[in-house]
Amino acid sequence: MAIQQLSVFVENQKGKLLGTVKALADAGINIRAMSIADTKDFGILRLITSDNQKAMEVLADESIVNTTMVIAAKMEDRAGALYQVLQILSDAQINIEYLYAFTASEDFGAYVVFRVSDAAAAQEILNAHGVATLDDADIIEI
Amino acid sequence: MGNYYQPEIETASREEILAIQNEKIVKQVKHVYDNVKYYRDLMDAKGVKPEDIQSVDDIKKLPFLTKADLREAYPYGLLGTDLKNCVRIHSTSGTTGKRVVAFYTQHDVDLWNDCCARAIVAADGSSEDVCQVAYGYGLFTGGFGLHGGSEKVGCLTLPMSSGNTDRQIQFMMDLGATILCCTPSYAAYIGETLAEKGYKPSDNKLKAGIFGAEPWTEEMRHSIEESLGIKAYDIYGLTETSGPGVAFECCAQSGMHINEDHFYAEIIDPDTGEVLPEGSKGELVFTSLDKEAFPLLRYRTRDICVLTREKCACGRTHVKMSKPMGRSDDMMIIRGVNVFPSQIETVLLNEGYTPNYQIIVDRVNNSDTIDINVEISPDQFSDIVGENQAKERKLESAMRTMLGIGPKVHLVAPKSIVRSEGKAVRVIDKRKLHD
Numbered sequence: 001m002a003i004q005q006l007s008v009f010v011e012n013q014k015g016k017l018l019g020t021v022k023a024l025a026d027a028g029i030n031i032r033a034m035s036i037a038d039t040k041d042f043g044i045l046r047l048i049t050s051d052n053q054k055a056m057e058v059l060a061d062e063s064i065v066n067t068t069m070v071i072a073a074k075m076e077d078r079a080g081a082l083y084q085v086l087q088i089l090s091d092a093q094i095n096i097e098y099l100y101a102f103t104a105s106e107d108f109g110a111y112v113v114f115r116v117s118d119a120a121a122a123q124e125i126l127n128a129h130g131v132a133t134l135d136d137a138d139i140i141e142i
Numbered sequence: 143m144g145n146y147y148q149p150e151i152e153t154a155s156r157e158e159i160l161a162i163q164n165e166k167i168v169k170q171v172k173h174v175y176d177n178v179k180y181y182r183d184l185m186d187a188k189g190v191k192p193e194d195i196q197s198v199d200d201i202k203k204l205p206f207l208t209k210a211d212l213r214e215a216y217p218y219g220l221l222g223t224d225l226k227n228c229v230r231i232h233s234t235s236g237t238t239g240k241r242v243v244a245f246y247t248q249h250d251v252d253l254w255n256d257c258c259a260r261a262i263v264a265a266d267g268s269s270e271d272v273c274q275v276a277y278g279y280g281l282f283t284g285g286f287g288l289h290g291g292s293e294k295v296g297c298l299t300l301p302m303s304s305g306n307t308d309r310q311i312q313f314m315m316d317l318g319a320t321i322l323c324c325t326p327s328y329a330a331y332i333g334e335t336l337a338e339k340g341y342k343p344s345d346n347k348l349k350a351g352i353f354g355a356e357p358w359t360e361e362m363r364h365s366i367e368e369s370l371g372i373k374a375y376d377i378y379g380l381t382e383t384s385g386p387g388v389a390f391e392c393c394a395q396s397g398m399h400i401n402e403d404h405f406y407a408e409i410i411d412p413d414t415g416e417v418l419p420e421g422s423k424g425e426l427v428f429t430s431l432d433k434e435a436f437p438l439l440r441y442r443t444r445d446i447c448v449l450t451r452e453k454c455a456c457g458r459t460h461v462k463m464s465k466p467m468g469r470s471d472d473m474m475i476i477r478g479v480n481v482f483p484s485q486i487e488t489v490l491l492n493e494g495y496t497p498n499y500q501i502i503v504d505r506v507n508n509s510d511t512i513d514i515n516v517e518i519s520p521d522q523f524s525d526i527v528g529e530n531q532a533k534e535r536k537l538e539s540a541m542r543t544m545l546g547i548g549p550k551v552h553l554v555a556p557k558s559i560v561r562s563e564g565k566a567v568r569v570i571d572k573r574k575l576h577d
Binding site: 046 | 518531
């Protein structure tokens with residue numbers, strides 16, 4: 001299955017990102033993967049954590065937290081690996097809104113997180129082409 | 143001393159002016175009572191009959207009219223004559239659902255043009271002058287008001303309307319405009335553009351500017367006077383009472399003479415409605431004295447100012463009003479457009495937002511800016527940048543339709559707008575227009 005990503009509204013003000021990250025640290029939550037989109041008025045912090053439920057609880061007091069389903073696809077460590085995955089999605093007419101990459105500590109594997117219009121369809125087509133994807137249980141392990 | 147357009151009236155003694163006013167008010171009240179049912183009902187409810195009004199001293203017995211009455215009576219409720227006698231309408235810029243529409247007979251247009259003509263002559267205008275009218279022409283009263291006054295004075299009148307600054311400058315230079323009429327912020331903009339094009343203030347033939355329709359400061363006056371090489375005169379008016387020219391500045395530049403033979407002014411306590419003694423600061427109230435189509439009695443302008451009867455160096459005897467020092471309601475004037483916070487609230491509710499917002503008004507390079515911070519709720523927040531930005535653009539577009547000016551909208555986090563004593567500060571005006 002696809003995995004759950006948290007999106008946090010971070011005001012474009014001194015100390016706001018620090019406060020958000022501190023709340024996670026204090027709650028003992030490990031950040032598995034992250035990216036920040038900065039707009040003129042605010043930032044969007046996207047997180048995949050060791051405990052999304054708890055993360056939402058500690059952040060809800062401070063800011064807005066939304067959840068989105070994203071795909072985390074394992075990349076082979078070779079030239080052309082990302083190209084191959086993108087080609088599969090492109091052929092299936094699946095549009096990508098954004099993506100970011102992270103490395104898992106367990107197997108040192110490279111993963112790319114895709115935010116797409118239809119996560120379930122993307123998951124299905126990638127798996128059908130032999131591309132491994134993570135599910136929520138994997139996130140706790142890696 | 144200076145020139146006057148109608149010297150016998152403009153320099154009449156206090157007794158003469160009172161005699162004119164007393165004669166006119168009796169007729170005006172009877173005209174309104176006989177022809178305007180809306181106001182007749184208000185008078186009846188207050189137990190006031192036309193016979194009770196024998197002089198301007200009795201005006202305080204009459205009921206007030208407010209902007210709310212004008213909206214309620216829209217469009218024909220306050221019309222004082224048959225439509226077939228009317229020749230024109232004008233309308234306010236405010237777009238709070240119902241506009242205020244004012245009607246004019248030819249007599250009304252003539253008296254309004256006379257008022258504007260007095261303002262132009264007070265700014266040293268004559269038939270020798272070339273008068274560039276860069277107020278908007280249309281429903282807005284600015285363009286047509288000064289245009290009519292300029293023609294009465296006999297100036298060569300350039301009906302430029304607002305905007306297209308390159309063309310304004312071309313006509314100004316090629317035809318040697320000597321008087322410029324527009325909003326003060328546009329005058330400042332023209333001054334900056336002239337400098338950018340490499341013109342010195344002495345390169346133009348302008349000698350005077352008549353600027354109004356929005357609040358401006360003494361600092362702004364000095365900067366405009368310097369950049370254009372002119373003397374800058376203030377002018378006051380509202381669509382409800384005719385338009386610009388209800389009051390105008392003379393060479394003394396120390397307050398605006400109210401055309402008292404057409405408009406009777408009172409200063410009231412905005413909370414109690416009580417008339418305040420001369421020299422007090424309070425809300426300005428106008429009673430028209432000789433209008434046919436849209437004769438408003440005791441119309442509350444919501445502008446806070448002071449009236450003075452000190453002898454004026456220009457020789458005019460009509461009472462002077464100070465520049466408005468503020469408002470008795472929450473209306474803001476931004477780029478000459480009337481804006482109420484309630485309009486912004488309406489848009490937010492229509493678009494599915496909470497009414498938690500803050501308006502920040504500022505003036506950058508002599509032009510007003512308006513920014514609106516809007517708190518969002520979790521269901522409106524997207525993890526995709528473009529979707530959030532699209533929400534801001536959609537709100538901006540809805541605001542532009544409602545307000546008539548385009549604000550910048552910024553989505554902010556819930557509960558991020560500072561609330562003092564539980565009540566959010568809705569408007570932060572950084573323009574420092576008033577002391």
